[in-house]
Amino acid sequence: MRLPLPRSLRSQITASVAVLVVVVVALAGLIIVDRIDHRDRTDADRQLAVRANKAQGDAYKLLSEGDGAGGNGGDDYGGLLAGSQSLVRLISGGRIIDSRGDQPGVDIPVPTADGLSTVQVGGQSWRSLVEPVDTTGDGTDDAHIQVLQDLDPIEQRLADNTRIVAGVAALATLVAGGGVWLITRVILQPLQRLRTGAQRIRPADTSRLLPQVTRPQEVADLSASLNSMLGQLQTSMRATRRFTADAGHELRTPLTTLGMNLETLQRNPQLPTAQRQEALDAMAVEHRRITALLEGLQILARGDAHALPPRAAVDLPALLDEAVRHARNRHPGTAYALHLAAAEPAPPVEGWPAGLRLAVDNLLDNAALHGRRPHGQVHVSLSWDAGCAHVTVSDNGPGIPAEQREAVKARFARGPQPHSHGSGLGLALVQQQAELHGGALAFSDAPGGGLMATLSVQSGRTEP
Template sequence: MKSLTSRMTLWYALIATATVAVILTGGRFYLEYSLLRGIDLLNAVEFEEIRSRIEEQGPEASVADRIAAVHQHAELDASLYFFQVADSDGEILYRSANLGPYQLPEALHGHPTISYEDPELGWIRSMEGQVGDLDVHVVSWLDSTHALFDDYERASLLVCGGVFLLSLTFGYFLSRLALRPIASIQQTAQKISASRFSERIPVPNTGDEVERMAVLLNAMLDRLESAYEQVKRFTAEASHEFRTPLSIVRLQAEKLLNQPSLDPEEREKSLRDQMEEIERLNQMIDDLLFLARSDAGVMRLESRDVFLAEFLEDLQCDVNLLAEEQGLRFVLDHPKNLIWKLDPVLIRQVLLNLISNALRFSSPGMTVRLAVSVRKESLVFSVEDEGAGVPEEKLGRIFDRFERLEPESDSGSNGLGLAICRSIVERHGGNVGARNRQDRSGLVVEVRIPFRGDV
């Protein structure tokens, strides 16, 4: 019974059979009630006729005359009823001829109506009533009625058996029909593989739970396909990023190995190149591990209430050194006496990364500005530069991993800095975006951190 189709079929058959059995049982009791009520009515009619015959004799009539009146009536219906008359002391005064010497059982006395199984008479239905000082019993046979009940019960068993078998048949086809969308889901799931992630489950237009489940599963497959493509792209890009520094290290090592006569200055330069590439590899590995921890949700935030004026002025001291070295001007604009809950170490990393990018793409004499404000219960950091900006088609991708804003040959970046910034900001419950300036050339990067966000 591990098959859902089998279980549904069996449950359908059992419920259908139980329903029919309950209906037939109710019919059996209603039939018995109706028949006994009809027999009681006939017995009552007979009793009333006997009463009227006795009363016709008058109040002064003798017992013999009254018994004669009963006998006269009993002769008319002797084939259908038993009659017995007793006096107030219980002495039998009259028995209908069809009773012979047999006397009605004592169990019938004291009951207006009662059904009773007698060893001699079989099933009978008795009615007892008083006519003056006479105790009159009118009794009907129930053998034919009980035979009808037996036939009904046998027929009911046959009907229940037939209903069970038919329900198994119909239930099987109905369950197969109902589970056809599930079978389609199963077939589609079997087709899905790394090379066929585009398969989707057909959505039945039924408006029921199966349709909603198919929609949810397709949405899940969309997310899985997107995640798979992201991992696939990330793997390809990571392997490409690792290949270049590793190739340089290998070539420099081969150069040292194959040219032992290199002069010390050339040898030192080769070793220095190797160390630079190894350092680049180490930085890339650290960045990838950081992103992996963030993706896995295990990156912990050391959030606390930070006095922003002090935090930003400390940041400004470091940035001023970088700006002055490149002949640039750095401007900080922030409100006073503002406290916000965040991880100061990670947010400092975000701001330094964004400001470093702005400095890198600015020419001497230009200004880089960091403006801090509060909008709609969010803390907003805006980093503005006066560089060339970013092509519109690239704006939506600059926070992707291994996406560079400049050719690889001209960059010391591994293309992970902005991706790390986005990861940190999202971990604070915020978001980061970029747009080109409208008033002049340059780029604006905005970081939004909600007030006491999910940190």
């Protein structure tokens, strides 16, 4: 059966400490009381032995006087009168010859064996020591001396000490419980601050965090962990909201165009073949635009929320070589030239291979689409310095004015003279991948005219 525990942590700590204190104090007190009682009983046995030794010298005189000698209770035989709360008896032939000391109100039975024992008579405890009397040669070999000590004082002392221990344990429990109750109020204040801060956070609030706590260390670590979790949740929420808003805004136009073309085809089943094909081609273009837009937004949303696959080692030279080969197939009218800096071995880069490939593909496509037409030329190079890898893509097109280069990194931004109906997310995706890999995207003038884009990523393992 489980004992019911208080609901609050403060009450649980106080109850636990109180139980611990009462157990420790009571146990320590009982051990002390037991040792004191043991000492008292040992002292009583020692005193019995001393009195029995003194009474041995008087026993022979009593036996020679006969029954009842010295029965007037006088102190004629010195050591035989043992003092207060004790009794000395001379026994011979199963009969009491004489007794001295404090006489009990009830008869104490004649002992049947020698040695130490405890006698219970009329609710009173006596400690008894029986020894044979040395009367060799007089025909009284069965004479014994019995010394008794009243144990009531020892029993009373044991009871008093036990009550003291109980009182001290109860008082210590109350004092410890009260002290812990007050102390835990101070100690648990940081947790109370976290609780209050958590109650103030609302689903619509994407910027509020829990209060910063510095002490105690455990609560500080909890605060940091919870704030980190809240930051990730808020980042994910902002990414989701941005994805929803961007998708709703950008999909409206292509979906409207698709709807109009579908309505045109439905209302005009006898539409000439050329016009029908034109409408279908327009719908295919819008479909590709919607697909590219959704894919781009999905990738951006995953990057914003850091919902990324595990990192892996990326072979940049191999990645660039493959990307350039595929770009030549996509843009046969553009001449691609790849130059890799001599570095053996190439510094390792840990990141997301798919993300880096996407960034490189977008740079290669942009260079072909916005470069010179026809006979465009794109130069691709890879170099390393100061722990960074630099992928440079330059074209021979009209370029982008310096004052507009930062603006084209924004989502849904297009150059001043776009040559395609792209989603406007290509450079935004490149910029995001650069940041996720600890680098940046920079634009400058190409040596032979046109635009040069440089994607820099850190070598080695980097955290976003």
